[in-house]
Amino acid sequence: MIGTGYVGLVSGACLADFGNAVRCVDIDETRIALLRSGGIPIYEPGLKELVGRNVDSGRLRFTTDIAEGVEGSDVVFIAVGTPARPDGSADLSYVFNVAESISKHLNDYKVIVSKSTVPVGTTREISAFIRAKAPGDAEFDVVANPEFLREGSAVEDFMRPNRVVIGAETEKAKDLMKIVYRPLYLIETPILITDLETAELIKHASNAFLATKISFMNEIAAISELVGANVDDVSRGMGLDGRIGSKFLHAGVGFGGSCLPKDISSLIHIAASRGYEPHIVRAIFDLNQKLPGRAVGKLKEELGILRGKEICVLGLAFKPNTDDLRDAPSIRIIKDLVEEGAKVRVFDPVAMDNFKKTVPIDVTFCKNPYEAADRSDAVMLVTEWNEFRQLDLPKLKQAMREPVFIDCRNVYKPDRMFDHGFRYRSFGRGAEARRKKERPL
Ligand code: NAD
Ligand code: UGA
Numbered sequence: 001m002i003g004t005g006y007v008g009l010v011s012g013a014c015l016a017d018f019g020n021a022v023r024c025v026d027i028d029e030t031r032i033a034l035l036r037s038g039g040i041p042i043y044e045p046g047l048k049e050l051v052g053r054n055v056d057s058g059r060l061r062f063t064t065d066i067a068e069g070v071e072g073s074d075v076v077f078i079a080v081g082t083p084a085r086p087d088g089s090a091d092l093s094y095v096f097n098v099a100e101s102i103s104k105h106l107n108d109y110k111v112i113v114s115k116s117t118v119p120v121g122t123t124r125e126i127s128a129f130i131r132a133k134a135p136g137d138a139e140f141d142v143v144a145n146p147e148f149l150r151e152g153s154a155v156e157d158f159m160r161p162n163r164v165v166i167g168a169e170t171e172k173a174k175d176l177m178k179i180v181y182r183p184l185y186l187i188e189t190p191i192l193i194t195d196l197e198t199a200e201l202i203k204h205a206s207n208a209f210l211a212t213k214i215s216f217m218n219e220i221a222a223i224s225e226l227v228g229a230n231v232d233d234v235s236r237g238m239g240l241d242g243r244i245g246s247k248f249l250h251a252g253v254g255f256g257g258s259c260l261p262k263d264i265s266s267l268i269h270i271a272a273s274r275g276y277e278p279h280i281v282r283a284i285f286d287l288n289q290k291l292p293g294r295a296v297g298k299l300k301e302e303l304g305i306l307r308g309k310e311i312c313v314l315g316l317a318f319k320p321n322t323d324d325l326r327d328a329p330s331i332r333i334i335k336d337l338v339e340e341g342a343k344v345r346v347f348d349p350v351a352m353d354n355f356k357k358t359v360p361i362d363v364t365f366c367k368n369p370y371e372a373a374d375r376s377d378a379v380m381l382v383t384e385w386n387e388f389r390q391l392d393l394p395k396l397k398q399a400m401r402e403p404v405f406i407d408c409r410n411v412y413k414p415d416r417m418f419d420h421g422f423r424y425r426s427f428g429r430g431a432e433a434r435r436k437k438e439r440p441l
Pocket of ligand 2: 117148149150151207210248263
């Protein structure tokens with residue numbers, strides 16, 4: 001398993017738990033040293049125990065030596081990052097660096113698997129690239145095996161996936177992949193075997209469809225505000241239709257993370273580079289980009305100018321149960337607030353260290369939500385961590401200078417917040433406006 005990030009480490013540990021012998025390789029020496037000493041470089045529920053158990057059993061090992069990793073393996077997974085370039089296309093330099101290293105160590109037949117999310121056509125290009133670099137008698141096949149796990153529930157998602165997609169074109173490769181995933185076969189997980197390009201497109205299409213559901217509901221939220229409807233009930237009413245499904249219909253400040261935004265940009269690029277304009281996918285992306293600004297707009301409607309105001313931001317991670325800040329809406333919001341001259345106090349249960357290390361914006365880090373709210377002019381709830389669902393509202397309000405609460409994830413019920421005396425704003429609750437008119441605060 002080459003790459004020990006969110007996907008590589010979780011996949012490596014889970015595949016070891018399936019009974020395979022796994023070597024995880026990373027070029028980051030600090031990361032490998034940490035893993036070897038029993039530490040875990042990312043926050044992911046259940047991962048520490050899983051890694052510990054499989055290291056103890058001798059099935060899971062960590063190394064920086066790619067030769068050791070490749071030469072000793074039948075199947076080599078490439079699980080390195082594929083970040084977006086400034087033009088939206090995927091940066092494949094990490095993937096091809098790894099492919100180059102693999103080409104030097106093909107001591108016997110191997111299956112080389114693209115686990116990273118790559119543009120359609122990449123796995124076949126990896127094959128041609130390795131064929132051109134490797135000795136003439138090197139034997140290998142390539143497979144596209146995209147990963148569908150979510151951060152925050154990655155271990156559970158890998159252990160009990162809705163499906164496994166394997167793009168493979170030789171029987172030998174298919175057979176080896178079936179052995180790797182044998183425990184999932186036994187629990188009757190659907191395993192879909194396709195050609196390489198189809199497997200790659202299934203991944204992009206799935207992420208784009210999930211993002212479509214979210215952006216669609218955010219559009220309905222904007223309309224709900226204008227017509228006096230409640231988007232939570234609209235989504236519940238829609239989701240009860242089995243053809244629509246109730247998941248991923250939660251309106252708010254939009255999707256972030258290392259994957260949905262980047263994979264949508266990549267899909268737009270894939271289509272455009274073949275001369276097709278992907279109207280729907282582009283609209284999903286454009287709408288999502290506007291949402292952090294809309295949250296700050298709601299704040300300004302309550303507070304007027306923000307210069308000199310103290311704003312408390314609850315939640316930094318792009319979603320709960322992760323420390324990942326990549327493309328997090330919180331960063332866009334905080335940047336806007338600081339640019340407007342506000343001072344920002346923040347609290348997040350796990351992502352503050354990451355923020356300190358990676359985001360060069362001056363904020364005050366606090367120990368808990370109440371310290372962050374202390375003498376603030378407004379609270380913005382940006383990530384719906386469980387502990388923010390049960391805030392002591394009287395205590396919070398008492399700590400604040402002004403009782404303005406912008407709920408970017410629709411965690412609270414408007415009526416309850418009005419009853420507590422908050423000037424409360426959320427997304428897509430047109431009833432808020434009606435209630436405000438009926439009972440001015
Ligand atoms: P990540 O940034 O967390 O980890 C990548 C790791 O690869 C890093 O530890 C890095 O040091 C290592 N690396 C880079 N070059 C290397 C090399 N030459 N040799 C060895 N190691 C190298 O990335 P991630 O979030 O795990 O994502 C990996 C891929 O999986 C991406 O394509 C992503 O789109 C896809 N994916 C991610 C998720 C997710 O939830 N994060 C889910 C599904 C798919
Ligand atoms: C997403 C997909 O769900 C995974 O299947 C996929 O493997 C992964 O991308 C990937 O390719 O990396 P992830 O980014 O970890 O997983 O998180 P999600 O749970 O999908 O949430 C993404 C964003 O959408 C978050 O910012 C979340 O707050 C937001 N979201 C989610 C909503 O705004 N509304 C919803 O109803 C659901």
